[in-house]
Amino acid sequence: MPIYQLGPLSQSAPWTQLYSSPSTPSHTAPVIFPPPRGVLWLTLSWVAWIVPTVVLFNWATPVTRTAIVCIWVPFFLVLVLLLFGFDKNIPCADRIAKLPKKFLRGHQYNYNLGNTVLTLSISALVLPWLYYKFWYPNRTKSVIISDQDTVDSVYFPSLTLFQRADWTSQANLDVSVPGKCFLGWYDESAPDCSDVEPGVTPCQCAGSWDEKVTDFQWHNTSYRALTLTSNSSMMSKVPTTQMIAQAFFNCKSYQNPHDSSKALSDSSMLLSPSLWIAIYDPTLDLASALENGYTRMVLINANGVTAINLGLNRRQAPNTSPAYDYKLSVSTIPAARVNCGATSTGSTAPCHISLFLQFPSFDRQNSRLGVEMKWEEVVAAAGSWFSLFQIAGWIFSGLAFHTG
Structure with missing residues (x-):
């Protein structure tokens, strides 16, 4: 059997090139x-x-x-x-x-x-x-954001009657005869509204009238003011529920020839007696309501029956809380003539202004202050x-x- 002698390994043997030293990496990542x-x-x-x-x-x-x-x-x-x-x-x-x-x-x-x-x-x-x-x-x-909704009930507003002190044609407010107030309809036998559940009619609210006429300043003008302040018992649960308010006055311009001549001279005509009225949210007082634009004075005929429809408009003035700014629709049936006096009786009973207030519907417009973009x-x-x-x-x- 032949014996083959192996010679020295060639340094260039091909198979040796397949391996490299473990200590030397083949490539870098x-x-x-x-x-x-x-x-x-x-x-x-x-x-x-x-x-x-x-x-x-x-x-x-x-x-x-x-x-x-x-x-x-x-x-x-x-x-x-x-x-x-x-x-x-x-x-x-x-x-x-x-x-x-x-x-x-x-x-x-x-x-x-x-x-x-x-x-x-x-x-x-x-x-x-x-x-x-x-x-x-x-x-x-700042922008005004508006929407609409419908409420189930609403409180009747407060109101103030103004007599301009320097206007002789205006009615002269008088509290010697107490003012009257009714919810539902005129009924002298009706219970006081504070003694029944809110919204129950008819009832009386005469106690809401102030007991005296106060002096009031607005825009450097002096007024005599008489206020009816609404409360939580004066609620309307059904649209068109009536609130009837009566206040009394006397007419010096029509009782004294001298005063009548002065009124004619002041106004160039002999006017029917008038008063200013402001209607505002019962959560506000008169001064804040006027200052923040939630109400304004409206001139009405004192010698007659005035009906006022109240539109629900709740808005927010700058730096204030939201409150009602009622939209007023005013109509008046004037008396045929002035035939009354402070001490008269019967057909010439003390002069009075009658106000019929109601909410035609409970649909409410809401306006509030906001920003163009919220967070x-x-x-x-x-x-x-x-x-x-x-x-x-x-x-x-x-x-x-x-x-x-």
Whole structure:
């Protein structure tokens, strides 16, 4: 049997080239750009920025506007570190100059991470600008917001009769004869409204009239005022329920020839006696109702029967709580002549003004102060824009066209 002698192994044997030294790696893993660790920190910083930003949207003040812009700056500091420093243990400023080389020295671009960086960067850049230019002005712009509803019941309003002190043709308010007030209809035998359940009619509310005429100043003009103050027992549960109010006066201009001549001289005509009336929310006093525009004086004929339909209009004046500002529809049936006197009886009983008030319906118009954009609307708008930023990041990062 032949014996073969093996010769020395050739240094160039092909099979030896299939192996390399365990201590020497065959290749170096490519460096991913953007670096995953940097994107993680960028995402965390973006969340830390967006949460207080959205919360600050709720307060539309110059301070919050400045704060929203200022807290935006740290995010871009983190972005700079991401691009130029996170692949080293210690960020170096001189690496900024080497940015073009980063893309030319074998760095492997990751489309998903690039999409994340672009989306967050665009949103962090554009959202503060949108807030500063558009959303903040709309958050501070006052507007009137209106809607309609129907209520089940409503309280009758308070009212005040005014006699202008320097107008001789006006009726002279007199409380020597107590005023009268009825809900439902005129019934002298009806119980007091405070003794029955609210809304039960007929009942009397004469106790709501003031016991004396007071002096009142408005726009540098002096008035004598008599007020009927509504209360919680004076409720209407059915539309068109009547409130009848009567107040008494005397007419000096028609009882004394001298006063009659003066009235004629003051007004160039002998007028039927008149009074001013203001009707206002029972939760308000007269002064605040006038000052905030919830009521105004309306001139009516005192010598007759005046019917007033009340439209429900609840609104809010600046820096006040909402209250009723009734829409008045006034009609008057005047008396044929003035035939009364303060001490007369029978057919010439004391002069009186009769007021018939009612709510034709319980449909209510609501108007309140608001802002052009509420906090929820700003957040919703920011969310809509963020969707656009996602599309932009998807396209410009190249992820939309990446097939790998």
